[in-house]
Amino acid sequence: MNEIATFDPFSPDAGTHQGGALDGHALVQGDYGTAVLGYDLASKVLRDKRFQNSALRLMEEFGITSGPVHDFRARSIIMLEGDRHLRLRLPLARFMSPVTVKNTRDVLRRIVESINADLDDSAPVDFYRGVAQRIPSLVYCHLAGAPASDAPQVQSLSERTLSLLTRDRSLTPVIVEAYDELFAYLAGLIARKRAEGLGDDMLSYLISLGDEGKLTEQEVLAEATSMLEASSVNTAHQAGLVVWTLLRDREAWQRIVADPELIPAAVVESLRLFPRTGVVSKIAVEDVELEGTVIPKGSDVHVAVWSANRDPEKFEHSEEFDLDRERNQPLTFSTGSHNCLGQGLAKAEIEEVVRHLAEHYPGARVVEDATRIDQAGGRWLIGKLTVDLKP
Amino acid sequence: MIKVKVDFDRCDANGTCAALMPDVFRIGDDGLLEQLRTEVDPGREAELEEVIVCCPVGAIARG
Ligand code: HEM
Ligand code: SF4
Numbered sequence: 001m002n003e004i005a006t007f008d009p010f011s012p013d014a015g016t017h018q019g020g021a022l023d024g025h026a027l028v029q030g031d032y033g034t035a036v037l038g039y040d041l042a043s044k045v046l047r048d049k050r051f052q053n054s055a056l057r058l059m060e061e062f063g064i065t066s067g068p069v070h071d072f073r074a075r076s077i078i079m080l081e082g083d084r085h086l087r088l089r090l091p092l093a094r095f096m097s098p099v100t101v102k103n104t105r106d107v108l109r110r111i112v113e114s115i116n117a118d119l120d121d122s123a124p125v126d127f128y129r130g131v132a133q134r135i136p137s138l139v140y141c142h143l144a145g146a147p148a149s150d151a152p153q154v155q156s157l158s159e160r161t162l163s164l165l166t167r168d169r170s171l172t173p174v175i176v177e178a179y180d181e182l183f184a185y186l187a188g189l190i191a192r193k194r195a196e197g198l199g200d201d202m203l204s205y206l207i208s209l210g211d212e213g214k215l216t217e218q219e220v221l222a223e224a225t226s227m228l229e230a231s232s233v234n235t236a237h238q239a240g241l242v243v244w245t246l247l248r249d250r251e252a253w254q255r256i257v258a259d260p261e262l263i264p265a266a267v268v269e270s271l272r273l274f275p276r277t278g279v280v281s282k283i284a285v286e287d288v289e290l291e292g293t294v295i296p297k298g299s300d301v302h303v304a305v306w307s308a309n310r311d312p313e314k315f316e317h318s319e320e321f322d323l324d325r326e327r328n329q330p331l332t333f334s335t336g337s338h339n340c341l342g343q344g345l346a347k348a349e350i351e352e353v354v355r356h357l358a359e360h361y362p363g364a365r366v367v368e369d370a371t372r373i374d375q376a377g378g379r380w381l382i383g384k385l386t387v388d389l390k391p
Numbered sequence: 392m393i394k395v396k397v398d399f400d401r402c403d404a405n406g407t408c409a410a411l412m413p414d415v416f417r418i419g420d421d422g423l424l425e426q427l428r429t430e431v432d433p434g435r436e437a438e439l440e441e442v443i444v445c446c447p448v449g450a451i452a453r454g
């Protein structure tokens with residue numbers, strides 16, 4: 001028998017792979033290109049500057065080969081390296097670090113409370129649309145110094161622009177239209193902020209860097225665009241996935257309710273097991289040898305974060321939810337120079353959602369037959385999440 | 392001198408610190424962070440504060 005095991009990171013059953021190397025191979029190949037399955041190799045690839053984000057190429061494959069949307073992507077933070085990357089990364093970093101996020105906790109709590117105040121908890125609630133989806137865009141508005149009434153538009157813009165990553169070509173017109181709307185929205189917001197006077201928010205800071213000549217006008221807009229597109233949709237789905245994971249593990253949930261100090265560890269462990277970003281895709285910018293295989297310049301390398309996060313060589317009992325893991329560093333937010341800038345904020349948002357549930361609705365349960373967890377383009381998503389808050 | 396501490400269990404090797412204070416932090420050939428100095432001159436306090444704030448996982452602290 002000479003059967004070669006196959007794995008396709010984009011197939012709907014990719015989640016049935018138990019994690020880590022497949023028949024001893026941490027790297028496998030198929031029609032899609034190369035997939036990296038093991039944790040150590042995945043970390044190495046994500047930290048290796050010879051691999052670049054594939055988003056620009058994906059756009060080109062979708063027929064977006066020139067014009068403002070293509071131009072934006074080509075000079076955005078995820079595509080640049082070296083000094084040009086840092087020039088964009090550092091001004092944002094100071095607004096996103098755990099140190100800054102600490103000061104934002106009170107705002108986060110108020111946002112979560114205000115959303116929950118709208119909920120009718122006497123019947124099961126649509127937790128994704130009613131809660132998880134609404135929070136990140138409100139947080140973005142706070143961060144950017146935009147009125148809270150803009151949040152629904154921000155949420156929708158983030159969802160539509162990043163829908164590129166679901167790899168559904170029929171969405172091309174939706175994506176182009178969404179970016180055009182996003183550019184116009186930000187241009188209007190920036191003009192308004194200039195007219196009304198700058199504040200101490202992130203967007204004001206970027207505008208003032210532009211005025212001081214430290215960023216070009218184009219860079220200011222690219223920064224604001226990157227932050228807006230990244231702000232909402234991933235956090236919303238990830239918050240839903242975390243809540244779904246925690247409420248279904250009653251033993252873990254009881255421990256969290258009894259000891260809220262466990263919440264940060266519980267969030268990290270949930271996003272290890274159910275990463276929104278189940279696949280992070282890169283392109284080799286030169287020939288690269290990995291594990292004895294030469295990855296030719298220009299080819300696709302998909303880091304299967306789902307699999308790496310469940311690699312038994314890295315995580316003991318990798319399929320089990322374990323609140324007591326030490327040095328738990330899943331790759332859900334990637335790693336290396338392009339790792340997620342918003343991770344501190346995203347984790348804080350999700351922690352506050354969990355904290356609110358644990359404090360106010362310790363008996364909350366997922367309504368299984370009104371809940372659907374899905375996957376598109378290797379990305380995990382909430383189709384529907386129904387929670388009975390007071391069963 | 393001000394002591395500089397890195398929590399290597401948390402460090403994600405993204406290299407922001409190395410870009411800001413290359414004489415203190417460095418990303419090695421293995422892609423991991425190396426700490427080149429454990430103390431900096433008090434005159435560099437503002438620089439160090441900036442690095443602490445910019446680390447995306449909050450892994451750097453003053454000793
Ligand atoms: C749970 C929610 C989130 C997940 C799972 C997530 C995931 C990721 C991943 C995997 C990357 C790296 C892509 C690569 O290596 O090529 C990334 C980069 C990035 N993320 Fe997030 N993200 C989330 C939330 C956020 C939020 C809330 C923001 C900002 C408000 C944000 C801003 C960014 C930015 C700006 C980058 C690019 C960093 C760079 O290229 O230097 N993310 N994110
Ligand atoms: S900035 Fe923080 S996470 Fe990044 S390499 Fe330095 S210490 Fe590590």
